[in-house]
Amino acid sequence: MTHLPHLVMDLGLILGAAGITTLIFKKLKQPLVLGYIIAGLLVGPHFNLFPTIIEIENINVWAEIGVIFLLFSLGLEFSFKKLVKVGGASSIMAGVEVIVMLLLGYLTGKMLGWSTMDSVFLGGILSISSTTIIIRAFDELGVKSQRFAGLVFGVLIVEDLVAILLLVLLSTLAVSQQFAGTEMLQAVLKLAFFLVVWFLAGIFLIPTFLRKASKLMNDETLLIVSIALCFIMVILAAQVGFSPALGAFIMGSILAETTKAEKIEHLVTSVKDLFGAIFFVSVGILINPAMIVEYAGPIALITVVTIVGKMVSITGGGLMAGQGLRTSIQSGMSVSQIGEFSFIIATLGLTLNVTSDFLYPVAVAVSAITTFTTPYMIKLADPLHRSVEGMLPERWKTSLNEYSSGAETISTVSDWKIVLRSYVINLVVYSVILIAIVLASGNFLYPFITENFINGVWGGVATVAIALVFMAPFLWAMAVYHPQKEAQGRIWANRNYRSLIIVLEFTRVGIAILFIGFLLNQVLSVQVAIVSSLFIIGLLVVFSRRIQNFYTRIEDRFMSNLNAREIEAASKMTHTLVPWDAHLTSFEVSPNAVVVGKSMIELQIREKYGVNVAVIEREGRNIMAPTRNERIFPGDKIYVFGTDEQIEAFSEFVNEEFIPSSNGETTREEISLQKLVVSPASRLLGKTVRESGVREKTKGLIVGIEKNGERMLNPDSELVIGEGDILWIVGSPWRIKQLEAARQEA
Template sequence: MHGAHEVLQAIAIVLCVAAVTTVLFQKLRQPVVLGYILAGLVVGPYLPIPLVANSEVVTTLSELGVILLMFSLGLEFSLRKLFAVGFTAGLTAVIQCAIMIWLGFVVGRAFGWTSRESIFTGALIAISSTTIIAKAFDEQGIKGRLRELVVGVLIVEDLIAVVLMATLTAISNGAGLSMGALALTTGRLVAFLVGLVVVGLFIIPRAVRAVVRLNRPETTLVASVGICFAVALLALSFGYSVALGAFLAGSLVAESGEEKVVEHLVQPVRDMFAAIFFVSVGMLIDPALVAKYWAAILVLTVVVILGKILGVTLGAFLTGNGTRTSVQAGMSLAQIGEFSFIIAGLGLSLKATGEFLYPVAVAVSAITTLTTPMLIKVSGPVASWVDRKLPKPLQTFATLYGTWVEQLREAPPSKTRGAVVRRTVVLLLVDAAVLVLLVIGTSLAAGKVSAFVEERTGLSRELANYLIIAADTVLAAPFIVGIFTLARRLGTLLAEAALPPRTDGKVDLAAAPRKLLIVTLRVVTILLIGVPVVAITQPFLRGATGPLIILALLVSLGVAFWRGATNLHGHVRAGAQVVVAALAAQSHSKEPGAEEHALDDVPKLLPGLGEPVPVRLEDKSPAVGRTLAQLNLRGLTGATVLAIQRGEESVSVPTAQEVLRAGDVLALTGTHEAVEAAKGLLTGDTPQPPIHGEPAGAHA
């Protein structure tokens, strides 16, 4: 137990030093999180400065900061929002975590660490820091779709972390990769979440509404924080993180409809304890250990930043979030945090890793905590730059892919198609599971089998090993082919749901978009199945067999994708002529409302171009006199201009240097959200999205 004076002394030292550093960083216009980390370095035990705070006391208090930060995050992210982005966030998190686990394992083996140490390395760099991102987003005012997507990915990552820790414990205790134990762990987690949500929805929203009706702010604050800590403690008692419990508590309170009142009251308390949390992170930085393991820390830091940016961006884009939001999400999630400490500590307590891994994890976390606010700040301009540098076919694809995913989500349900899709997914999972078991089983039994073959046949041990590998390859080939075939079948089913083929014998004008969508969905399926399979089996394989197979499949699909994207670009250019003709026809029409409905028939004539919307530029439009390049319309909103009608003149697929004039009618296409954002930018009805690095979440 800590004495009262010891706690008071720790709080006084931490908050006073943090106050000075944060004022300094505010003056320098830098994120205050960096000031808190610097304060932690100052009051930590590793610098010869006579201002040392008791690290145990600070760590205990910092736990309250994590709980209150997660509770506040849950307040603005109700269960309805979580379910809305759950599918997208889940796929993105699975792709990202699988890639990072594999990369971490490869790096660990490259440094000569044991297989267990390498597996733990992959696990600890796979999970991003919810606490750090929550604070950085609050500081920079990131809202809207970007925030919802990132928080959704973080919640799914936390659930993955729970399963990872159970699996790592089994491996470290010698229980191995038992599919039964893994299924039991996952089932317990799902049962806990469902039970908590169902019971919580009956009790917490009603209780919060009753307390708020008393109109006593202090009572509302005490009751809300009490609910937060109670649910966090409940999660901890079931073996899950307090962060997960606090987030669910916030989401349940948000269902009451009084989240704004509660958030306003909790914010000052949250900010104080959040400051202590970030100071505690700074206190863990030991300059001597950083110097000793600088090479591993540097490599892992680069892998975390680049790997997470790539993995999250890829996953977010393939699930239909557009270039800008995907890049911003990737750059927001490029760090590790509290779960990394837990996983590294788990390896230490189980004696599965050396003592070096914990300080390495802390150092990588501290460095990526420093870089996160800066990456978030520049993510908008970087996303715009990426969009500008994409080849024309990819720019066209990036715009239309979002509309296809949107159409797929809005496609009318079909019992027959749904049943076939579910059966195909089950077969994919079965093939993947059998493949994993085959590889692991062969690897574990290879020594005994080769000795048996050597004894019975007289063949050398090396030749026997080659024969076992050949036999394993022959046995695995049908399942690899099966995954590839099923991926194509699934892609075709989903693509035809989004862009139905014509059945009347007429020319199928959706053929080019549908073909490209099929290839893209195959890529998504292979990534979702193949990357986790490679991540799981890599410790049991020699060399880079698994990654090379995935790479070969993706390269072959990449060639087909590029051809499809090129054909799509030509399809869009031809379609733009139809849009021009429709705009020209309405310009001569005397009927009221003709302009508004000028493009209503285009989706029927040209499926795959989305639902083009006409927008007229008035004299006061902020877009008048500016080029499309200066507006950066596609980079900022995700919508693109198919055509421009200018009096008697028409422009099909305008170039970036096209100057917009008053009276121009622009045909915009993209997702509904992207088109609405573009209309606001063109007409001045909503604030222009920031360009020079300010928060852009609400417009992404």
């Protein structure tokens, strides 16, 4: 009889059990993750009715590979651009929830008499919600298009990044065994440093590589290359002291910015499902049913803390962000569970031998219970909202509505904010790049040159020369480059601010010189470093033009790779219609465009320019065939259909911005949402919205009217304004106050 390795037998047993349970759970319309966990419980060492796994250690290796693929797939769906686009409301809600649940988890563990490390890890386990379970529940209930669902997706994106940060911080805490603020800060800074380095290098190199090799790649080779890149980053992350899962997540997020992202995600799905199933089955294998029975009380308590804590924290965060009572409650009721990342955090505690054996099965039991309750919690959101609204005093509801309306303020960005933000971003990005080059030169390049080619001082000189070739474009960008020339020019036109601009310029140059000294100090003596630094600065000045051209090519390559998906999507939207020579193209609306805040009927785009607005893309959703009352907002992408001549004329209009006045000051004004109550003496009384002259007098728009307790959004232009009506006007506050003053004088 042929000998069959235990690993093959165990793998067959795992997949067989997983296959049967998933079919059953699919029939019952329950989450497959729970089926995998139960399959692991059945073939684990604590259940003797079925064949049992022989070598659990080997299965743990497969499970770790499963975690890598889970995080890789999560990174493919994550994308750092999505994080940047996440609104302030979702960020506030996620921040409040994570802080509250970390604290509640820690206090609950201490109340149960658990150790400090068990309590800390419990807080981490409870702070992250399950993306998979929430998306599945939204699909089944058909609520993905509702407003609160968009907020929840934003919360999940922020939580993904927080979970990565927690993995690093908990690993650091587990190693140090103490809450050392310095070590925690170092861990965070180290994580931020490597995130920036990996992201910048990855975006610069990987999309270019995939594009040049695209002719050689079919589905098979693309899958192999993608998995190879994933494991290369896994190795790099492990080499610098991070978890392998972090490396997989980072590579996934880098590939998410490429034009091959959807294809890679499709190809990796089957591999991820296979190893993910092994991971979740291994979760079940480690569960001891007797321990769950023994800790039934703590499980029940932690389940209640999870459901109530997440519901209250997210709802509170939503109210703080001005999202209104109904939307906040719906969001809070949607995220009251724990899932994949919670298992990974619990596994981390076991792997590092810093948590007790009972914490893992407790976390799994809580996850199973909260998974079952999630759909019912979402369904109960509306009844709960009605009950809460019925119990609230009228003045509380009025205050909430006013706060929610006041939070929806549109404001323009001043030139100083634009310039300072660009200075800070440039300083951080280029500092990280320069530090990475200097450290790589001192730790790797210098030993390699001195050991294999040139010894002594000349080895250091050669190292400096090579490093400077790579550093030169970034030194030039840090010291000379002006990414916001127009905004800085408008500030310079005001003589009062010129001294501040000069100080900023000298600061940039000084920091660049410090980096040169930092490099020289790594491989040369102090005396040689001082003399060499002056010589190097001279060379940089002499070759400034060539360095500038070199940097421009680097920046163009990076931005092209970063925006490759958007460029490809736009090209797919551009089609020519023969024989009229008309085509579809897109325009992105800047915050300062004159079209911002105006409706289709006010702009009269088709009448004036002959083009049709086919689609408005706004925050990940498409408004197809927008109506006459649809308004344009900052950041919208407008897809228009017309001939070359029509589109060219429309392009000049849509790109038109506010023009600075002759004295150097801009004509930009603060824009906000203001409330105006129509009094018996008001000039607006009895007039229609069109006749009121609000747009002409305030440079604003009536976006809402409250009439006899009824709210009307974007009211019809023929609606008559009556006494006691509350007008909501988007416009310049001082102009609206002038309108009120004119009304009172009359």
